[in-house]
Amino acid sequence: MRVAQTATVGMIVSGLQDRERGVSLSGRWKARQAEEGDRHHVGDIDLDDSDWVEIEVPGLWRNVEEFCDADGVLYRHRFELKGLDERRRRWLAIDGLCYQGDVWFDGAYLGDTEGYFVEHCFEITEATSLSGEHLLAIEATCDEPVDRTAKRNITGVLQHSDSLDQRLNPGGLWRDVRVEETGPIRVDDLRVLVLEADNDRAIIRLGATLDSAVTTTADIGTLISCSEITEHQQQIVLARGRNEIEWHVAVEKPELWWPFALGDQPLYDVQVEVKFEGERSDIRVRRTGFRTFELRNWIASVNGERIFLKGTNLGPCSNDLSSVSRSDYRRDLTLAKNAGLDLVRVHGHIAHPHLYEEADKLGILLFQDFPLQWGHARTIKMQAIRQATAAVAQLGHHPSLVLWSAHNEPFRYDHAPGVRADSGNNTKYGPFASRIQQIPSWNRTMLDRSVKRSFEKVDPTRPVIAHSGVPPHVPQLDGTDSHLWFGWRHGEISHLQALASRLPRMLRFVSEFGAQALPADEEIAKACESDKFPDLATSVLSDKFGAQLDLLERHSPLRSSENWADWVLRTQERQAEVIRHTVEILRTLKYRPCGGFCQFLLADAMPYVSCAVLDHRRQPKKAWDALTAANRPVIVVADLHGETMLMGQKTCAVHVVSDLRDHIGPATLTIDWHAPGSKPQRWTYSGHFEPDSVTKVAELILMADRIGYASLSLELRGTGVHAINSYEIKVC
Known part of the structure; x- marks a missing residue:
């Protein structure tokens, strides 16, 4: 049913308030480095923590000098709460803890957490029924991988990347911790997926876990609002405990969401309210948009309209995820939009929800990587499946998110900073000459397919690929998207055209290409002793800042340059040429067979020598103008x-x-x-x-x-x- 918005506009809750409700526990906490003797006593109420170090939450523990090399930290925080009405319940919500945690409340063990982006919740009703002071204690660990070919943490590029310093530990409470209050029934894991959408009707599938303190019949109200409101009411019989429910709502004559190149971005608030005995028990809101997305042979269409996907890769905005603001995400997405790019691949990590909210508003499509990067241990499969399910629950309502990828380059790479495992392979068609990319492996064959099936089971509305950057291989000779580094890691730029004629499947979608270039950065110049050019501290340039010196030397010889500034310019000019010509070639192959591309990389997260076209301050390299020019709506x-x-x-x-x-x-x-x-x-x-x-x-x-x-x-x-x-x- 549809009613005028003015009838119940006061009942609509902002989508932003859904995560901001309750009492935030952010601020100054107590912490100390985890040692074996302390781990079992961190939750003790009488433990003397007066000499512990103060630490800011949200934040990463490495930002505190005493913990810069720690793999684990003990947190304690005391706070006061008022008493609780007998018909009310309280919950402890931890939105982001990297990577594992054990949680105590008032001396009692609540449970554990795993997954740096996964939101966790624990009930604390009984412990907070009376007014008084309470103690929250957390043992957090984020171990440095011992064997990077068989990692146990699902942290993606945060702990293994050639565009970030992988020695920096991302551990910590990087998002909010808060106390929430509900009635007897709590709405948990509200899931919103748009199954169908056209100008006549949109079909929304909603799912939730209702945690009920009693056996009862509850009233579930759904309000979907934009310019008008659609209302849906139902009664559900609930058992005591956790109840999984699912229902569908149809919205007539919806306003469709489009990428910015094709139209507007109307967004709808989907509000689910649970009432117990006529009173509100809990309410949740998700903001979504109505659109369909299809990918056939890597040619995309949105709402039935074909679109050639011009994109880039976006890594973490900063090497400290806790420091990234909503405006930072909006800035980077706006930069991509201004460069004429329709698509952003969220490379090797899952970001703060602000990224996805801003993409929804700006009309930027997102290609979302699950944070599996290179080689992982066999023991992580079940945890990866659980975290993939959580990713859909937390992000599935965003219309900007159009594609899931389970694993980036599922190969057993373990190399020093500044060195790529395949950098020595400069054959004409590098991916096919690499044995590591052709033979079967547990990561590619077992892990990736399991995670892919998990995504497909919980999210039937989006295409899912098992892995990114896997070339055609036996026995099916089928691949996914391609990572083609012509003019940098292998071959010449013009060899891309030859590959297109001989194996067009490889150019259906190219999700990584580019070249490294030095930024005009004073910190890097000073650290590398640029005043002594050409006798630079090359080990610093490689080990600390990630410069792939063998490839830089091959394409822009250091001793052919007059000085440091000239060498920086030459590397940037080479990067610009690679990006410009690759984009031009791929655009002339539009739809035959190419469905699009993602240049690698948009921006740096720290002072670094990478393939980014913007440095960590968002100062452009020469390739920025080349990328922008090559992506104009009309090119010759x-x-x-x-x-x-x-x-x-x-x-x-x-x-x-x-x-x-x-x-x-x-x-x-x-x-x-x-x-x-x-x-x-x-x-x-x-x-x-x-x-x-x-x-x-x-x-x-x-x-x-x-x-x-x-x-x-x-x-x-x-x-x-x-x-x-x-x-x-x-x-x-």
Whole structure:
């Protein structure tokens, strides 16, 4: 049923209040490094903690000097609560503890936690029934992996990455801890999934765990509101304890949510209220949007509208997740949007809920990695399945999230900072020459498929891939998305075109490509003794800042540069060329076979030498402009992606790529070619271009009679359209 919004607008609760209700325990706590003799006494009420160190919660323990090298920390916090009405219940909510925890309350053991992003809750009704002071104690551990090829923590890039210092421990209470109050029935794990959505109707599947203190019949009210309200009422018989329920609600004539390139982003509040004997017992709110998403052979469509996915990888905004604010997430997503990118791959981690809320508002699509990164131990399978289920419960309502990936590169990599396991493989088609990527493994065959099935079971509304970066392999010769580092780790940039013609499956979706480049960063320059150039402290550059020196030297030789600033510039220019040409090639292959791409990486989380196009202060490298230019809605591309050409004639195809939803035309394309020893050549073409298309305009014969440098410039002009491009190539 639909009613005017004014009828019950006062009953709608903001989606932001859902996590902010209750009494926050954030602030100054007591802590000390965990030692074996103390672990069993951390919850003792009479334990003297007067000499313990003060620590800020939320926060990471490594930010306190005494704990910078700790693998475990004991937390204690005293606070007061008023007495509790006999019909009320209280709960301790821990939103984010990295990575494992054991929890005591007033000396009694409550239980354990595992999973850095998983929200946990414990009942504390009996202990808080009377007014007074209470003690919360937590033993938190986040062990450094002993064997990085068989990790036991599911922390993704937070503990194993070539874009972060993996020696920094991410342990701590990085999100809020609070006390919540409900009636006899608590709504736990509210799950909201949009099963269908079109202009006529949206079907929403809701699920929840109702924790009831009594056997009773409860009234469950659902309100779904945007410009109008849909109301649904039902009665449910509940047993004492935890009750799993599921129901469906239809919304007539919904406003559809779109990525920003295709439309608006209307968001609906889904409010679920439980009443006991006519009084509100608990209420939960999720904010969602109505849309459908399909991925067929890696070609995406949103609400039935096909879209070529132009994206980037987003790692943690900072190497301290507890310090990242909502505005930080919005800043990075806005930067991606301003660069013309529709998609952000949340690389190797699950972020704070603020990221997903901001993506919903901005119309950015999210490709979500589960935090399995490289090799993991066999013992984690059941925990990975449980955490995948929790990820859907916590994030499944976000319309921006369109794809799950269970595991990033499920290979047994264990290498020092600045060294890639495959960096020495510079064959033309690197992934196929690597034995590690072809033979079966427990991670790829067993773990990843189990996690994939878990996602599919609890979330039938989104596509799921078992792993990212796995090339075609026996026996099925099928792969997933591709990580293709042409021009950096293997081959030349132009080899990407050859791969497209020989194995087009590899270019269906390229989710990693790029190259490292040095940032113009004073901290890095000073640490590497840049004033002594070229005799740098290269071990510092590699070990502390992650520079892959063998690859940097291969493409931008240090001793060919005049000084440190010149070397920084050369590495940035190389990165810009790799990104620009890779994007241009992939866009000319739009839908045939390429469905999109994600450049690696958007921004650094700390001072580092990485593939990011923005440093940790969000200062752009040269590649930022190249990425932005290559992702404009309309581009003109010439088939000049190699670094050299031979004297004589060269055939060169020219394409116009349009992501616009409207026709272009009439428009005129002007092409100019200047080469040593040859007369300038000019071609002019006029015509119309279809929406969302790739059009081959011409196949030119370029003449170059002498050694030197030649240039090609292209300009497309039409009503509302102006696209330019240029190339320089060495004639040998």
